[in-house]
Amino acid sequence: xxxxxxIGYGYWGPNLVRNFYNTPDCKIxxxxxxxxxxxxxxxxxxxxxxxxxxxxxxxxxxxxxxxxIATPVFTHFGLAKTALQNGKHVLIEKPMTRTVKEAEExxxxxxxxxxxxxxxxxxxxxxxxxxxRKLIESGDIGKTNYFDSTRINLGLFQPDINVLWxxxxxxxxxxxxxxxxxxxxxxxxxxxxxxxxxxxxAYMTIxxxxxxxxxxxxxxxxxxxxxxxxxxxxxxxxxxxxIEPTEKIKIYDTGYSVKSNEDKQKILVDYRTGDVFIxxxxxxxxxxxxxxxxxxxxxxSTSPVSNYELGIDIVKIxxxxxxxxxxxxxxxxx
Ligand SMILES: NC(=O)c1ccc[n+]([C@@H]2O[C@H](COP(=O)([O-])OP(=O)(O)OC[C@H]3O[C@@H](n4cnc5c(N)ncnc54)[C@H](O)[C@@H]3O)[C@@H](O)[C@H]2O)c1
Numbered sequence: 001x002x003x004x005x006x007i008g009y010g011y012w013g014p015n016l017v018r019n020f021y022n023t024p025d026c027k028i029x030x031x032x033x034x035x036x037x038x039x040x041x042x043x044x045x046x047x048x049x050x051x052x053x054x055x056x057x058x059x060x061x062x063x064x065x066x067x068x069i070a071t072p073v074f075t076h077f078g079l080a081k082t083a084l085q086n087g088k089h090v091l092i093e094k095p096m097t098r099t100v101k102e103a104e105e106x107x108x109x110x111x112x113x114x115x116x117x118x119x120x121x122x123x124x125x126x127x128x129x130x131x132x133r134k135l136i137e138s139g140d141i142g143k144t145n146y147f148d149s150t151r152i153n154l155g156l157f158q159p160d161i162n163v164l165w166x167x168x169x170x171x172x173x174x175x176x177x178x179x180x181x182x183x184x185x186x187x188x189x190x191x192x193x194x195x196x197x198x199x200x201x202a203y204m205t206i207x208x209x210x211x212x213x214x215x216x217x218x219x220x221x222x223x224x225x226x227x228x229x230x231x232x233x234x235x236x237x238x239x240x241x242x243i244e245p246t247e248k249i250k251i252y253d254t255g256y257s258v259k260s261n262e263d264k265q266k267i268l269v270d271y272r273t274g275d276v277f278i279x280x281x282x283x284x285x286x287x288x289x290x291x292x293x294x295x296x297x298x299x300x301s302t303s304p305v306s307n308y309e310l311g312i313d314i315v316k317i318x319x320x321x322x323x324x325x326x327x328x329x330x331x332x333x334x
Contacts, residue, residue, distance in 0.1 A: 002089075002295050005030040005058035007079060008070035009038040012093060014045075016070055016120075019287040021046060026066075026295045032058045059083050066116075066298060069093060074160050077102040080117070084109040089116040089298050094169040096311035098161075100319050103312040110308065118294050118304045119311030121173035125289035127282030128240055128248040132231065133178045135251070141233030142255075147175050147214040149229040155200075155220030162199040164188065164321050167218040171229060172314045173306070175206070175214050178231070182334075184209050188321035189329040193221065204321050207331070251277040 004026050006017050013033070020028050030050045031042045039051040052058070058067055059082045066089035069079050077097045080090045084106065096119045097103045110117035123129050135141060149171040158166050183206045190202030200221050206214040227242035239250045253274030261268050290306065297304040320332040 002026040002298055003063055003065045004028045004068060005032060005061075005064045005066075006068045006070065007032045007055065007058050008093075009033040009035075009042055010070070013038075013070040014041070015287055016068055016291070017042065017046065017049075019285065019291045020068065020295075021049075022288065023291040023295055025299060026291075029064060030058055030061070055079070059088070060086050065089060066091070066294075068294075072160055073165065074098055077106065080106050081109060084113055084115055084117065087113055087115065089294075091118045091120060091294050092311070093120050094122075094173070094311075094314070095119075095165055095318060096308070096315050098315075100312065100316050103308075103315045107308050107312065116294070116298050116304070117308045118297065119306055119308060119314075120290055121169065121306040121310060121314070122286050122290055123170050123174050124177050124306050125286035125293070127284070127286075128242070129174050129177060131249060131279055131281055132174075132238060132240060135238070136178050136231075136233070140236060141231070141238060141251070142235030144179060144212060144231060144233050146212065146232045147179065147229065148232075149174075149215070150217045150226045152217065152219035152222035153225035154222060157194060157200055157220055158198070159196070160198075162190065162192075162202060162322075162325075163218045163220050164190070164199070164202045164204055164216070164325075165318055166220075168204060168216050168318065168321075169314050171216055172206075172317055173310060174229065176310055176313060179212065179214075181208050181210055181212060183207065183214075183317065185331045185333045186317055186320040186324055187329050187331050188324040190325050199325060202321075202325065204324075206317060246281075246283070247278050248281060249279055251279070253277070 009031055028049050032052050033039050034053055042051050067083045068091045070093045076092050080092050083090050151167045185207045188204040190199035192199050201219045204216045229240040231238040237252045237254050255272050257270045259268040293304045320334055324330055324332045
């Protein structure tokens with residue numbers, strides 16, 4: 001039985017507590033939040049769980065085996081570092097840390113203390129993303145040419161991170177899970193409509209040497225909520241619309257072929273539009289799979305799906321995007 005403390009009971013923490021509460025082989029013994037009023041909500045919903053405003057109760061107590069960190073991003077590094085130094089397994093919410101250097105330090109500590117360090121990139125555990133990965137692996141959509149995601153809504157302006165750090169980790173994690181090529185460089189542009197200069201609209205491109213391209217459009221300033229990804233293969237194309245309650249994936253038997261032509265000025269393109277297939281997906285809550293992966297990876301000493309290699313790769317891309325934003329979209333090599 002893994003004894004667990006959850007740190008942070010704001011917006012996301014309650015989802016984690018609810019899912020870990022129902023996960024086999026673990027027991028939540030403590031929830032910590034610096035705000036007493038949030039802890040009263042824990043007591044009401046889960047009377048058996050202890051509560052505390054004192055962070056050290058979670059980080060140093062010998063009766064706690066693992067901690068789940070669901071606090072703002074700038075606190076992830078310090079909390080995870082102390083937890084690892086005290087011999088705890090650690091699950092950190094996405095994105096892993098604010099800098100690559102911090103992520104490297106945490107990985108070193110986890111290795112030194114032989115503890116599991118995992119990042120919650122929840123989307124990897126959705127039925128939709130699992131299905132897309134298998135579909136691409138099967139060769140059914142052919143060679144993948146592009147990944148184009150849009151994640152926009154009238155979002156909460158975060159005080160410490162820009163819109164790319166807030167929203168893009170979801171889509172970058174999906175991209176890295178379904179396309180195994182090492183990215184080459186990053187370009188990003190964006191705009192801030194507030195005094196703190198934190199971008200609330202941003203566009204990022206990840207470039208690859210093979211010619212594959214990934215683009216991300218992120219915004220907290222849209223009147224409509226869109227969460228969609230287009231994945232183009234040379235045989236078929238996928239639309240992943242996360243807003244759809246059941247028909248999240250549509251596979252278009254659509255494509256084009258470019259004919260070779262002696263006159264290089266003229267391009268002859270043959271278009272093909274065929275059927276659209278909507279697969280049935282596993283609809284179990286992704287967080288339940290994620291929680292189970294964390295606990296079983298501790299017990300079996302295995303690497304989870306959402307491992308720290310993925311976590312640090314995403315921070316590397318976001319850090320490069322920050323540097324590109326500062327230089328008006330300059331290409332930054334990874
Ligand atoms: N996986 C996902 O899909 C997903 C979704 C939303 C948020 N998140 C991530 O979850 C994390 C938390 O986001 P949120 O939206 O819940 O934030 P939030 O601000 O709503 O909640 C954070 C909570 O942590 C508490 N807190 C802050 N510092 C603390 C400290 N040092 N000790 C104890 N408690 C402390 C605050 O009082 C607050 O209740 C972020 O990393 C965010 O990126 C992940």
